[in-house]
Amino acid sequence: MKGLKLWRTFQEGARNYTRNGWLTVATVVVMTLSLFIVSMTMILGVTTGLILDSLRDKINISVSFNPEVPEESILSIKQSLEKYKEVAAVKYISRDQALSDFISMGGNDPVITQALEEIGENPLLASLNIKAHSPEQYDIIAQALNQSAFKEDISRINYEKNRTAIERLDNINKMTRKVGLVLGIVFISISFLITFNTIRINMHSRRNEFEIMRLVGASNTYVRMPSVFEGIFYGVTAALVTIALVFVSIRLMTPLTEGVIADGTLFQYYSSHFFKIALSITGLGILLGILGGFVAVRKYLKV
Amino acid sequence: MAMIRFENVSKVYPEDIIVLQDVDVSIEAGEFVSLVGQSGAGKSTFLKLIYAEEMPTTGEVYFDERPISGIKRKHLPFLRRNIGNVFQDFKLFSQKTVFENVAYALEVYGKTNEEIQDEVPQILELVGLTGKENKYPKQLSGGEQQRVSMARALIRDPKVIIADEPTGNLDPIATKDIISLLLEINKLGTTVILATHNKSIVDKIGRRVITLDNGRVTRDEANGKYVL
Numbered sequence: 090m091k092g093l094k095l096w097r098t099f100q101e102g103a104r105n106y107t108r109n110g111w112l113t114v115a116t117v118v119v120m121t122l123s124l125f126i127v128s129m130t131m132i133l134g135v136t137t138g139l140i141l142d143s144l145r146d147k148i149n150i151s152v153s154f155n156p157e158v159p160e161e162s163i164l165s166i167k168q169s170l171e172k173y174k175e176v177a178a179v180k181y182i183s184r185d186q187a188l189s190d191f192i193s194m195g196g197n198d199p200v201i202t203q204a205l206e207e208i209g210e211n212p213l214l215a216s217l218n219i220k221a222h223s224p225e226q227y228d229i230i231a232q233a234l235n236q237s238a239f240k241e242d243i244s245r246i247n248y249e250k251n252r253t254a255i256e257r258l259d260n261i262n263k264m265t266r267k268v269g270l271v272l273g274i275v276f277i278s279i280s281f282l283i284t285f286n287t288i289r290i291n292m293h294s295r296r297n298e299f300e301i302m303r304l305v306g307a308s309n310t311y312v313r314m315p316s317v318f319e320g321i322f323y324g325v326t327a328a329l330v331t332i333a334l335v336f337v338s339i340r341l342m343t344p345l346t347e348g349v350i351a352d353g354t355l356f357q358y359y360s361s362h363f364f365k366i367a368l369s370i371t372g373l374g375i376l377l378g379i380l381g382g383f384v385a386v387r388k389y390l391k392v
Numbered sequence: 393m394a395m396i397r398f399e400n401v402s403k404v405y406p407e408d409i410i411v412l413q414d415v416d417v418s419i420e421a422g423e424f425v426s427l428v429g430q431s432g433a434g435k436s437t438f439l440k441l442i443y444a445e446e447m448p449t450t451g452e453v454y455f456d457e458r459p460i461s462g463i464k465r466k467h468l469p470f471l472r473r474n475i476g477n478v479f480q481d482f483k484l485f486s487q488k489t490v491f492e493n494v495a496y497a498l499e500v501y502g503k504t505n506e507e508i509q510d511e512v513p514q515i516l517e518l519v520g521l522t523g524k525e526n527k528y529p530k531q532l533s534g535g536e537q538q539r540v541s542m543a544r545a546l547i548r549d550p551k552v553i554i555a556d557e558p559t560g561n562l563d564p565i566a567t568k569d570i571i572s573l574l575l576e577i578n579k580l581g582t583t584v585i586l587a588t589h590n591k592s593i594v595d596k597i598g599r600r601v602i603t604l605d606n607g608r609v610t611r612d613e614a615n616g617k618y619v620l
Contacts, residue, residue, distance in 0.1 A: 305544065306500050
C-alpha cells in the first residue's frame with residue numbers, strides 16, 4: 090500500500106507539473122536563472138584558475154650564455170642546476186634552436202628573414218630555461234645563479250624582467266579567489282532565496298488544494314509528497330536547460346581564452362568534465378526543488 | 393450511544409471573540425439534523441469542531457464516544473475518513489476531472505486502482521453524474537459541482553455527512569436536488585448534519601432542528617421549524 094501511495098503522489102506531482110502551465114514555466118525559468126548564475130560563478134572561478142595556472146606555467150628564468158661558452162659546459166651547468174630542490178626543470182636551448190624558434194614565432198615574416206640574412210650569422214645566444222616549483226623560489230634561484238662559479242659565462246639573466254609580472258600574477262590570483270568566493274556566496278544565496286520564494290508563491294496560489302486534501306482525509310505525507318515530486322521535476326527541467334545554457338556560454342567564451350589556457354581550448358576542457366558538471370547542476374536543481382516543495386507546503390499542513 | 397457529543401463546549405478566538413458557549417448536544421447515529429442560525433451564529437465552528445479543523449477552548453467533543461482532542465495530529469486523517477464534508481463552495485480540485493476528484497478520496501487511503509475503477513462509477517451514478525466523468529469542475533453547473541462534492545463525500549461510506557451551507561450558491565431547483573439527495577443518503581443509514589439558513593428547506597425537511605444564536609443553543613426540537 091505504501092508503494093501504491095508513493096506512486097500516486099508521484100503521479101500527482103507529475104500532473105501538477107504538466108497542468109499548471111504558466112506557474113510551471115515561471116518556476117522553471119526562475120530556477121534556471123538561479124542555477125545558471127551559480128554554475129557560471131563556479132565556471133568563471135575555475136576558468137580564472139586555469140588561466141592563472143597556465144600563465145604561471147609560462148614563468149621561468151632564462152639564463153643566456155656568452156657565445157664563446159661551449160655546449161658541453163652549458164650541459165654540465167644544466168646537470169648541476171637540476172640537483173637544486175627548488176628547480177623543477179631545466180631546458181637547454183641551443184643557438185640553432187633559438188634561431189628557429191625565433192623565426193617560427195615571427196611567422197616567417199620576410200622583414201625578419203631579411204634582417205637575419207643581412208647580419209650573416211646567428212645573433213641569438215644559447216640559454217637554459219629554468220622552472221621552479223613555485224613562484225617564490227625564483228628569487229632564490231636567481232640569487233644562486235648570480236653567485237655561482239659559472240657567473241662569468243652568463244650573458245644575462247632575464248629574471249628581473251619577469252619578476253614584477255610574477256608578483257602581480259600572484260596578487261591577482263589571491264584577489265580573484267577572495268572576490269570570487271564572496272561574490273559566489275552572495276549570488277548563490279540570492280538565487281536560492283528567489284527560487285524558494287517562487288516555489289512558495291506557486292504553492293500559495295494553490296493553497297485551497299492543500300486544504301481540500303486534508304479535509305478529504307489525506308495524511309500530511311500524502312499532501313506533501315506531490316509537491317516534493319513537483320519540486321524535483323522543476324529542478325530536473327531547470328537543470329537540463331541550465332546545462333545547455335552553460336555549455337553554450339562556455340562555447341562563446343572559448344575564443345576569448347584562446348592561447349591563454351595550457352592544453353586545448355576552454356570548451357574541450359569543460360567537455361571532458363561534462364558528466365561531473367551535468368550531475369552537479371542536476372543534483373543542485375533536485376535539492377533546491379525538494380527543499381522548496383517541502384518547506385512551501387509545510388505552512389498549509391498545520392503540523 | 394451518541395455518535396457525536398458536545399460536552400459543555402466553548403470556543404473563543406483570540407481577542408475574546410466568543411463563537412460557541414456552553415454547548416451540550418448529542419447526535420445519534422442515523423439522525424438528520426438541521427443546524428440553523430444567522431451568519432456568525434457559530435454554525436461553521438460547530439461543524440469544524442466535529443472534523444477537528446478547530447479544537448474547543450473548553451469542554452470536549454466526542455466522536456463515537458472518543459474525545460477528539462485526544463487524537464494525535466497524525467491520526468486525524470483516520471477520523472476524517474469517517475466524515476464526509478460538503479461545502480458551500482464545493483472545494484473541488486479545479487485541475488482534476490470529475491472522476492479524479494471523486495477517486496482522490498479513495499486514493500488517499502490506498503485503495504487499489506481496480507477498486508477505484510469499480511466504485512467511482514457507482515457513486516457517480518447514485519448522484520446522477522454518469523457521462524460527466526471527464527469534465528472539469530468549471531465545465532459543470534453549480535448543482536453538478538455540488539453533486540461531485542457529494543459523491544466524493546459519500547464514496548468512502550462515511551458514518552456522517554457534514555454539509556455546511558451546501559445550497560448557498562445554488563438555484564432553487566439544484567437546491568431541491570441536493571436536499572433530496574441528502575435525505576436519500578440519510579435513509580440509507582448515514583447521519584447527516586446540515587447547516588443552513590434557508591428557512592423553506594428546513595421547514596420542508598421537518599426533522600430535528602438545532603438553533604444557534606450568538607454561540608448558544610437556543611432551541612433543539614425533534615420536529616423543528618426554522619425559527620429565529
